[in-house]
Amino acid sequence: MEPAAKPGMRQGTLRFGAGAPKANTAAKRKATDDSTDDRTKRKRAMATKPKPQRQPNRFFKGDSPVPGAFEPANNDSNKLRIEEEIGDIFNAPPNTLIIHACNCEGSWGAGIAKAFADNYPAACDKYADHCDEHADNLFGHALLIPPSKEDDGAAIHFVGCLFTSRSKGRKKDTPTRILGATGPAMRDLLEQVREWNAKAADDGEKVGEVRMCQINSGLFNVPWKKTRTVLEGIEVGEDDDVKVVKVVSRE
Numbered sequence: 218m219e220p221a222a223k224p225g226m227r228q229g230t231l232r233f234g235a236g237a238p239k240a241n242t243a244a245k246r247k248a249t250d251d252s253t254d255d256r257t258k259r260k261r262a263m264a265t266k267p268k269p270q271r272q273p274n275r276f277f278k279g280d281s282p283v284p285g286a287f288e289p290a291n292n293d294s295n296k297l298r299i300e301e302e303i304g305d306i307f308n309a310p311p312n313t314l315i316i317h318a319c320n321c322e323g324s325w326g327a328g329i330a331k332a333f334a335d336n337y338p339a340a341c342d343k344y345a346d347h348c349d350e351h352a353d354n355l356f357g358h359a360l361l362i363p364p365s366k367e368d369d370g371a372a373i374h375f376v377g378c379l380f381t382s383r384s385k386g387r388k389k390d391t392p393t394r395i396l397g398a399t400g401p402a403m404r405d406l407l408e409q410v411r412e413w414n415a416k417a418a419d420d421g422e423k424v425g426e427v428r429m430c431q432i433n434s435g436l437f438n439v440p441w442k443k444t445r446t447v448l449e450g451i452e453v454g455e456d457d458d459v460k461v462v463k464v465v466s467r468e
């Protein structure tokens with residue numbers, strides 16, 4: 218008599234392994250077998266086909282993944298392009314615009330903001346004064362701070378402040394609100410760059426290269442990928458001087 222089926226096993230299910238009947242493979246093999254001639258022809262064709270070139274791995278630098286390398290490049294020419302690289306964001310040519318995310322309270326007290334305060338003390342004062350004056354109207358806006366003679370000891374750099382959160386620390390805005398403010402703030406900064414460059418007496422006074430850290434991704438606690446997606450959605454037109462932003466991260 219057939220043993221009772223185990224729970225979960227359907228009646229009549231064939232079990233493979235010990236005791237299971239063997240499939241008639243000889244018949245199958247005969248049906249699918251190629252002639253020796255066909256196999257030889259195929260082998261010859263494969264041997265003459267050029268092998269694809271091995272591409273260098275753009276996802277890793279040494280043992281570390283390159284930030285953002287897994288995301289597809291933004292090839293839409295009407296949108297802002299983000300290029301990621303590793304290095305020292307402050308070691309930049311004269312007239313580089315260096316952008317970071319700020320609170321609206323006038324404090325550059327921690328994270329990369331602290332490094333901005335150390336490198337560009339005059340810019341830090343301008344940012345704090347601007348916050349004092351316009352505190353309630355900064356969220357989702359930006360401030361372009363031109364190079365200052367007092368900061369020239371460091372380098373002739375513009376500083377771009379994106380007001381992506383009203384407050385900081387535990388009172389910082391939610392990631393959704395921060396992301397919501399990031400697009401308009403960046404758009405506002407691009408506008409300010411355009412106006413500045415239009416008024417500049419000569420090319421030596423214009424904004425040159427544009428750099429940014431992985432804004433919002435540290436103390437503001439927003440995953441970089443989400444901010445990058447917002448930035449890559451920003452439309453840029455003929456009038457815009459800035460079409461590419463280099464995002465520079467530390468090793």
Ligand SMILES: Nc1ncnc2c1ncn2[C@@H]1O[C@H](COP(=O)(O)OP(=O)(O)OC[C@H]2O[C@H](OP(=O)(O)O)[C@H](O)[C@@H]2O)[C@@H](O)[C@H]1O
Nearest residue numbers: 318320324326327328329330385430431433434435436437
């Ligand atoms: N020295 C350095 N060199 C290069 N890259 C550095 C660096 N230090 C950190 N980074 C990276 O720079 C990215 C942004 O990370 P952050 O935490 O700085 O900024 P966030 O945009 O999330 O938040 C803004 C609020 O943080 C501040 O501090 P306070 O609120 O003022 O106290 C502000 O004022 C705002 O309020 C992350 O990829 C960090 O790895």
